[in-house]
Amino acid sequence: MKVFCTGYFLEVISDLEKKNNYSGIFKDVCTYFSDKNIDELHITKDILRNSPGIHSINKYRIPNSTIGIGKRGSYRCISMCNVKSDKIFVDFIYPKTGSEGSENITKEGIKSIAINITNSIQSGNIYEIDLQNEQIIDLKGNRIK
Numbered sequence: 700m701k702v703f704c705t706g707y708f709l710e711v712i713s714d715l716e717k718k719n720n721y722s723g724i725f726k727d728v729c730t731y732f733s734d735k736n737i738d739e740l741h742i743t744k745d746i747l748r749n750s751p752g753i754h755s756i757n758k759y760r761i762p763n764s765t766i767g768i769g770k771r772g773s774y775r776c777i778s779m780c781n782v783k784s785d786k787i788f789v790d791f792i793y794p795k796t797g798s799e800g801s802e803n804i805t806k807e808g809i810k811s812i813a814i815n816i817t818n819s820i821q822s823g824n825i826y827e828i829d830l831q832n833e834q835i836i837d838l839k840g841n842r843i844k
Contacts, residue, residue, distance in 0.1 A: 702828040704789040705819040723765040731761045733830040741780040754781045
């Protein structure tokens with residue numbers, strides 16, 4: 700399984716990493732996805748249910764290791780799972796609690812994220828997350844983060 704992210708995800712991660720309570724967010728994302736497989740992630744929680752068995756838009760709870768409060772108060776990550784290509788596309792992540800915390804995203808917000816992921820894939824504005832080395836790489840192989 701390969702994990703990719705959008706340019707918007709890079710912006711959100713960069714902004715959150717500057718805050719003390721979220722400084723380990725990228726490492727937490729890598730840790731979360733590194734021990735999962737596509738089938739497990741695909742069935743986690745399909746929040747739009749548009750194309751069952753092909754792709755899904757999922758919300759994952761990712762623990763925040765910096766503050767150590769578990770999944771309930773940690774990050775929410777919105778991603779697209781594409782089962783046929785064995786790829787995950789991450790677009791948005793937000794903390795549930797803390798100074799940057801927010802409530803659940805609306806269904807319209809989820810649809811907007813799905814559109815952004817699709818547009819990012821089509822325009823080539825997509826980056827691979829190297830989970831093992833905790834790096835982000837552009838499609839030409841250049842390290843971004």
